[in-house]
Amino acid sequence: MTNEFIRLTHIFKSFGKTEVLKDLSAVLHQGEILGFLGPSGAGKTTTIKILTGQLKPTAGDAYVLDTHVKDINTTIYEQIGIVTDQSGIYERLSVYDNLKYFAQILRVNAGRIDELLKRVGLYEHRKKPAGKLSKGQTQRLVLIRAVLHKPKVLFLDEPTSGLDPSTALEIHNMLTEFKEEGMAIFLTTHNMEEAAKLCNHVALLNNGQIVEYGTPEELCLRYNKDKRYRLLLSDGSTLVLGQTPAEIDRLSDLLREDKVNSLHSCEPTLESVFLTVTGRSLQ
Amino acid sequence: MNKMQTTETSKIHTTGIHWHKLTAVMKLKTRALFSKNFIIMPIFAIGLTLALKFLYRFIADGNDEMLTFMYSMALGLGVTMNVSMTGMVCTSMSLAEEKEKHTLRALMTSSVNGLEFFLGSIIPVLAMIVAVNILLILVAGISISPAGWALWLGISLLCSIASTVLGMILGICAKNQVNASTLSTIPLLVFAMIPSFSAFHPTIKKISDLLFTGILMDTSKSLMTGTPTVEPIGLAVIAVEIALAVIAFLLIYRRNGYDAD
Numbered sequence: 001m002t003n004e005f006i007r008l009t010h011i012f013k014s015f016g017k018t019e020v021l022k023d024l025s026a027v028l029h030q031g032e033i034l035g036f037l038g039p040s041g042a043g044k045t046t047t048i049k050i051l052t053g054q055l056k057p058t059a060g061d062a063y064v065l066d067t068h069v070k071d072i073n074t075t076i077y078e079q080i081g082i083v084t085d086q087s088g089i090y091e092r093l094s095v096y097d098n099l100k101y102f103a104q105i106l107r108v109n110a111g112r113i114d115e116l117l118k119r120v121g122l123y124e125h126r127k128k129p130a131g132k133l134s135k136g137q138t139q140r141l142v143l144i145r146a147v148l149h150k151p152k153v154l155f156l157d158e159p160t161s162g163l164d165p166s167t168a169l170e171i172h173n174m175l176t177e178f179k180e181e182g183m184a185i186f187l188t189t190h191n192m193e194e195a196a197k198l199c200n201h202v203a204l205l206n207n208g209q210i211v212e213y214g215t216p217e218e219l220c221l222r223y224n225k226d227k228r229y230r231l232l233l234s235d236g237s238t239l240v241l242g243q244t245p246a247e248i249d250r251l252s253d254l255l256r257e258d259k260v261n262s263l264h265s266c267e268p269t270l271e272s273v274f275l276t277v278t279g280r281s282l283q
Numbered sequence: 284m285n286k287m288q289t290t291e292t293s294k295i296h297t298t299g300i301h302w303h304k305l306t307a308v309m310k311l312k313t314r315a316l317f318s319k320n321f322i323i324m325p326i327f328a329i330g331l332t333l334a335l336k337f338l339y340r341f342i343a344d345g346n347d348e349m350l351t352f353m354y355s356m357a358l359g360l361g362v363t364m365n366v367s368m369t370g371m372v373c374t375s376m377s378l379a380e381e382k383e384k385h386t387l388r389a390l391m392t393s394s395v396n397g398l399e400f401f402l403g404s405i406i407p408v409l410a411m412i413v414a415v416n417i418l419l420i421l422v423a424g425i426s427i428s429p430a431g432w433a434l435w436l437g438i439s440l441l442c443s444i445a446s447t448v449l450g451m452i453l454g455i456c457a458k459n460q461v462n463a464s465t466l467s468t469i470p471l472l473v474f475a476m477i478p479s480f481s482a483f484h485p486t487i488k489k490i491s492d493l494l495f496t497g498i499l500m501d502t503s504k505s506l507m508t509g510t511p512t513v514e515p516i517g518l519a520v521i522a523v524e525i526a527l528a529v530i531a532f533l534l535i536y537r538r539n540g541y542d543a544d
Contacts, residue, residue, distance in 0.1 A: 052392060077394035088385030090311070092318065104307040105393055145389075 003030035005153050005184040006051060011060035013046055013208075020046050021208045024060070026201075030152070033175065033185040035195040037270065038205030039280065044188035045084070047205075048155050051186065052082055065152060078106060081146030084157035089141060091131025095122055098130050099145055106149040116144040120174065136167035143171065147178060154178060154185045160194060172198060192270035196220075202270065206278040216270055223273045228266040234259045240266065300402070304395050308403025315377055316407050324368040325415040332361030332422050355507035358423040359500035360479050365415045366439070367475035367496055370446025371453060372467045374408050378454025378541065379463035387541055397536065405447040412443040420506070431511035434502065438513055441521045442499045446474070448528040455535050455542075495521045 006028035013021035021043045028034040036044045049055040051064055053072030062069040065079055090098050099113045117123040120140040125133065130141060139159065146154060156175070160168035175198055179185055189195055195202050196216040204212040204219070212219055231239045231254065239254075241247040254260050268276070315321060339353035381387035390400065416439040420427065427435065449470060457463035478500040481491035491497030498517040505512045 054392070074391070074394045074396040077392050082392045084388075086385045086388050088387075088389050090386055091384065093311075093314075101307060101311055102389075102393055104310075105304050105390075105395055107303060 004028075005030055005065055006034070006186060007061075007063045008047075008051070009061045011047075011050065011062055012058045013043075013050060013055065014058045019208060021050075021057070024203075024205075024208075024210055026203050026210065026213065028153075028184050028186055028201075030184050031179055031182045032200040033179055033187055033198050035199035035202040036186070036188040036205050037190065037192060037195045037202050037274070038188075039190055042205040043208040044205060045157055046208075048082075048084065048157050048186065048188060052076075052080065052155055078149065079151055080153045080155065081149070081151035082155045082157075083139075083142050083146045083159055084155075085161070087142045087146070089130045089138060089145075091129065093130055094127050095130050095133065095141055096126040098141065099148060102145050103148055108148050112148060116148065120144055120170070136163050136170075139163060139167070139171065143174065147183075150183075152182075152184065154183055156185060156187045158189055159187070160189070160191065168194070192274070196270050204270070204274050204277060206274075206280070211277045212273065219270060219273050220267045223276055224267040230264045230266050231260050232262040234261055299396075300399055304399045305403050308390075308395060308400055309406055312377060312404055313407040315380075316373060316411055320376070321369075321373045324373060325365055325411060328361045328365035328368065328415060329418060329422060331364055332357050332419050335360060336423065351507055354423055354425070355504040356482070358419060358425075358503045358507060361419045361422070362416055362439070362503050363475050363478050363496045363500050365419065366412055366442050366446050366499060367471050369412050369415065370408060370443055371450040371470055371474070372464070373411075374405060374447045374450025375453035375457060375463040375467055376460050377404060378451060379457040379460045382454075382457075382542060383459040391541070397540070400541070401451065405444075405451065408447050408450070409440065409443045412446070413439045423507070425507055427506050427511060431506055434511045434513060435506060438499055438502045438521070441525065442495045445495045445521065445525045445528050448525070448532050449474075452528065452532050452535060455532075455539065492517075493520060495524045 004027060006026075008024050008026045011021055011024040012019065024043075024047065026034060026036075036047055038044055046055065050057050050069055051062055053064075053069055053076060056070060064072065064076065067076060090101070093101070095117070096113065099117070100110065102108075103110060103113055114123065117126055120143070122133075122137060122140055122144070125137065130138070133141060143156075143159065159175075160171050163171070172194065175185060175187075179198075185198075187195070187199065199216060201214065202212075202216055202219065203210045212222075214222070227243045229241050229251065231241065231251070233239060233254070241251050274280075335357035336354060339357055340350065343350040343353055378387070381390070387400075391397075395403075413436060416435070420435065450467075453466050453470065454463060457466050474494055474496045477487060477494060478491045478497040481488040481497060481500065491500070498513065498520055501517065502511070502513050
């Protein structure tokens with residue numbers, strides 16, 4: 001097996017006469033995060049369902065761990081983990097028993113449960129019924145359940161949607177750790193900051209079509225047509241300068257006179273790239 | 284679109300059974316069976332038999348022949364209630380709860396296949412029904428021969444299979460627990476009540492003879508009279524109904540998986 005864990009080639013998906021995915025192609029390698037970024041209804045969840053064998057593509061080929069999605073059977077789930085908004089928990093069971101149940105199914109050592117519970121700060125809640133957890137705690141539980149068996153590929157469908165910033169940050173840190181451990185992560189989100197922070201590659205998805213694909217930096221620089229710089233001056237005012245000869249001279253003067261407190265380039269964000277490409281917002 | 288998406292879900296399967304996965308599902312389902320939502324059903328069947336036994340003893344007022352007949356009624360009511368309620372309602376509500384709470388999807392995407400889930404769901408219920416049917420014989424206070432016990436266990440098991448498979452069909456069709464409870468009402472009335480009233484009218488008796496619960500009730504009456512027996516036609520009725528239930532289940536499952544919605 002190569003380190004190419006997911007390959008989508010010209011994937012189409014239709015429901016009746018409605019075409020929801022149009023010619024999707026993308027690749028995810030070991031130890032990388034691939035983000036599918038798009039607004040609700042763009043086709044992100046459908047893509048995950050195709051890759052996890054829950055839906056069949058209308059046309060095209062997709063491979064997960066060298067297995068064509070049409071040939072996927074339940075054994076693939078021993079090598080992948082899935083977190084979606086449909087990932088339910090057994091509310092009457094304790095946090096620990098929820099994990100123990102799946103550990104038995106996936107033949108995971110019980111020691112791994114404690115290790116993960118401690119890692120996400122749920123160890124002290126292990127005896128609590130899972131239904132009593134907060135939304136952030138539940139999401140952490142679902143996430144560690146998905147990685148109990150150290151999957152090679154982790155699918156995450158909007159994993160931080162509706163979470164407070166500190167919980168989202170904790171989850172981001174976990175995902176970065178998983179990536180560094182060699183896990184390949186397929187992430188869907190409509191949060192451009194999350195995508196820019198975590199993803200090695202992003203695909204901007206609009207109406208079932210990939211409208212841009214590349215690293216976050218590449219995409220932002222590709223649309224950085226009007227190079228501009230934002231300055232915070234020592235008198236407290238801000239100034240935005242472009243790259244005309246006069247503006248470059250002005251910038252040089254300000255720097256020479258030590259009047260610049262901070263200087264930032266104004267390349268577009270992924271959100272503004274998306275807006276430029278599609279004419280619509282991500283939210 | 285969402286409906287069309289879900290219809291393809293949870294049909295992924297392999298033919299093999301992994302013992303550790305089956306055991307895990309069975310353990311969870313057994314635990315659920317002892318929760319207050321479900322345990323009430325076998326308890327109701329035992330309580331009903333006990334209550335009727337004391338009531339009939341009072342009514343019979345020392346008439347032994349009448350008492351034997353009435354005890355057989357009490358036992359028959361208890362076992363039909365147990366097999367119908369525990370088999371259909373517990374099984375369907377348990378599956379509906381998994382769908383409602385989205386744990387079924389989590390389970391099916393954690394490498395448990397359809398067959399493991401099916402067996403893991405029905406085996407604890409079968410065990411519970413048979414155990415309660417044994418207990419009901421003790422509650423009714425009748426002594427039966429080893430051959431009688433063998434017949435009773437066999438018929439109980441066969442009827443439980445028919446009932447739990449019907450429960451799985453209802454569970455597939457139900458969106459949530461409330462819906463499962465509603466959907467179970469009519470089959471429950473048919474399979475539990477018709478045999479209960481079979482002694483009161485010949486037409487009802489004829490219909491009852493075509494139901495596995497009717498055959499079970501007749502078998503329980505034969506135990507009371509000391510001649511445990513089941514007619515070949517009765518065995519055929521049970522076999523046909525199990526076969527029909529399994530075929531119906533497979534047709535619905537192949538079309539929709541466990542998520543008919």
